[in-house]
Amino acid sequence: MKQRIAIDMDDVMADTHAKFIRLYLEGEMPRYTLEELKEKSFHELFDENEYEAISKRVYEPGFFSDIPVMEGAQDVISDLMQKYDVFVASAAQEFPNSLREKWDWLQEHFPAISWHHYIFLGDKSVLNTDYLIDDLPRNLHTFQGEGLLFDALHNRHDTQFRRVKSWQDVAKVLL
Numbered sequence: 001m002k003q004r005i006a007i008d009m010d011d012v013m014a015d016t017h018a019k020f021i022r023l024y025l026e027g028e029m030p031r032y033t034l035e036e037l038k039e040k041s042f043h044e045l046f047d048e049n050e051y052e053a054i055s056k057r058v059y060e061p062g063f064f065s066d067i068p069v070m071e072g073a074q075d076v077i078s079d080l081m082q083k084y085d086v087f088v089a090s091a092a093q094e095f096p097n098s099l100r101e102k103w104d105w106l107q108e109h110f111p112a113i114s115w116h117h118y119i120f121l122g123d124k125s126v127l128n129t130d131y132l133i134d135d136l137p138r139n140l141h142t143f144q145g146e147g148l149l150f151d152a153l154h155n156r157h158d159t160q161f162r163r164v165k166s167w168q169d170v171a172k173v174l175l
Contacts, residue, residue: 004129005080005174006089006119009102011135012150013077013088013110014067023057041153064101069109072167078112079175088113089127089134092120133170137161148173 010016021037024030032045042051057063080086088106092099099120106118124132125142132143133150137158140147148170149161164170 002083002085003131004085004087005131005133006087006124006127006129007077008124008132008134008136008139008150009088009090009106010067011070011152011154012133013070013073014064014105015070016067017152019063019067020054020057024054039153041156043154058095059097061097062101064095064098064105067105070167072171074109076167076171076175077110079171081112083175084131085117086113087117087119087127087129089119089121089124089129089132091122091124093122131174133164 007013020042021034024032024037025034036045042054046054077086088110090098090102092102102120103115103118106113107115119127121127123142124134124139125144127143127145130145131148132140132145133148134140134143135150135152135155137149137155137160140149140161147161149155149158149163150170151163151165162173164173
């Protein structure tokens with residue numbers, strides 16, 4: 001029996017931060033440059049009102065449908081599928097439109113992952129896999145297997161978990 005891996009979507013498989021950057025730069029008179037937005041998280045740059053305004057965009061229809069694929073994700077996940085049972089575990093319940101949009105996104109960008117391996121949930125502590133690759137430390141705190149923290153600006157100061165900085169790092173650790 002193969003070991004199991006659960007993989008988060010947002011900021012792990014899907015480059016959600018890049019989508020937020022694009023929306024911000026397309027908005028009215030952005031104050032920050034692309035370079036600044038790639039070096040610091042929105043929490044660090046924005047005041048509370050600005051952060052709330054950009055964060056609300058996840059509730060808009062279509063937000064999740066055109067997020068770019070994280071560099072290297074398709075190739076490495078394909079390789080992982082040869083060795084592991086791979087599941088996609090995403091907190092799709094939090095955002096009303098995301099359930100269908102995430103389903104469609106997976107069908108388009110990761111057609112080799114069967115819909116039987118999609119897990120849309122609210123609490124990742126119920127996952128029963130050997131590994132969880134996630135960008136949010138709070139999800140790894142309650143996970144019973146080995147958590148791999150996928151590097152992101154919003155988690156760069158966390159040192160509690162084994163960090164993977166890219167999909168190439170994931171390959172080095174798990175392949």
